[in-house]
Amino acid sequence: MSEVVAVIDYGMGNLHSAGKALEKVASGQQILITGDADQIRAADRVVFPGVGAIRDCIGVLRETGLDEAIRDVIAAGKPLLGICVGMQALMAHSEENNGVDCLGVFDGEVAFFGEMQDETGSKLKVPHMGWNQVQQGMAHPMWAGIANNARFYFVHSYCVTGMSDDEVAGFCDYGRRFAAAVTRNNVFAVQFHPEKSADAGLTLLENFLRWQP
């Protein structure tokens, strides 16, 4: 039986990109886009993507019971990859939408970029949109074959702060220093979109499919 990689479908945004990119790098694994909690629990690996607003995201996860499925996957020690809002949803709390309690897998806070200026004094644009460098905070199998300070594609207006450095796998600078990748045990989550980050992103996804935490 080949491994099953579940991509969690909870009706938020474009999951096809994540699925297509995983299919591109899979070697024998079956990529299953699903909103079924049992299928997610039964999968060998799970990808938790997300775009859009956090209140809707958390709301849908709670209504459908997928929040519990995610906790079960993590407790079972299976590799889980959070992407963008999927990473933010794993934090304790987000200040988006007047404040939303998230899943609390990590202690981090999700904060608005706010009014910031660059070195030259001009206002930084929000969303933080485009290719920025990720400084690797630790050696990790997910970074195999990816250069330190490689560029990944970001698009977000809120970012993860308040994490202890030993759980930050990668940092990014945009007006402030924020967590671009976090990890603990079998969980790895990234703020950028590996499925839209050309070769560096595909390498990261390939690493995830091989990762044995």
Place this chain on the structure above:
Amino acid sequence: MGLAKRIIPCLDVDDGRVVKGVQFVDIRDAGDPVEVAKRYNDAGADEITFLDITASHEGRDTTLHTVERIASQVFIPLTVGGGVRTLEDIRNLLNAGADKVGINSAAVHNPEFVREAAERFGSQCIVVAIDAKKVSAESEPNRWEIFTHGGRKPTGLDAVEWAKRMTDYGAGEILLTSMDRDGTKNGFDIALTRAISDAVPVPVIASGGVGNLQHLVDGVIQGGADAVLAASIFHFGEYSVEEAKRFMQNAGIEMRV
């Protein structure tokens, strides 16, 4: 270290074929949008914009199929614009694999559409495309107006005010085209680019008029653009995306190389 400025090649697509001539030096038939998108991806393009100029209803299904084919083979962001009028149009394009959707005349006809779209799908995927033309005389302070129908129909809307309003309504990015410069190869309208970029909190893509690589540099440094869009200079192999990136980097601009 920091966020790179983006180079975005733009493809005009009619009924599933790239038109307005894309002619890479070493490729004979460059009419297949998937092939062209892959070429630009391999050359280091930071995003691809796909402008659907298909008029017929049947053609729209072809467009969705084309977007699907590109999205399964090209792993950089893809923006699709042209004829987007309803929330269903947006949903279909996103489901087919577009990352962002460009809204142009539908926003002028019904500004609330932008607000609804941003609320439903998130600002990160809503790009408002603005076609602006200078309407002030040389002796007057600069003023630009929004035009529709390929620059033929004035709307009376002030371009700077309009851009601000669109971002208030939730646009996550502005694609700004100077109708005075489009197709001239004389460079971007720098004053227009600067006026819009300073007025809105979101990224601005400069478009219209690129004829050489210095124009790209000027759009970023003088115009304050976050990204530059060009078609013909890349399509006909005058310059490669790699060359453009190196040139911009040598001018002190942060690029993904």
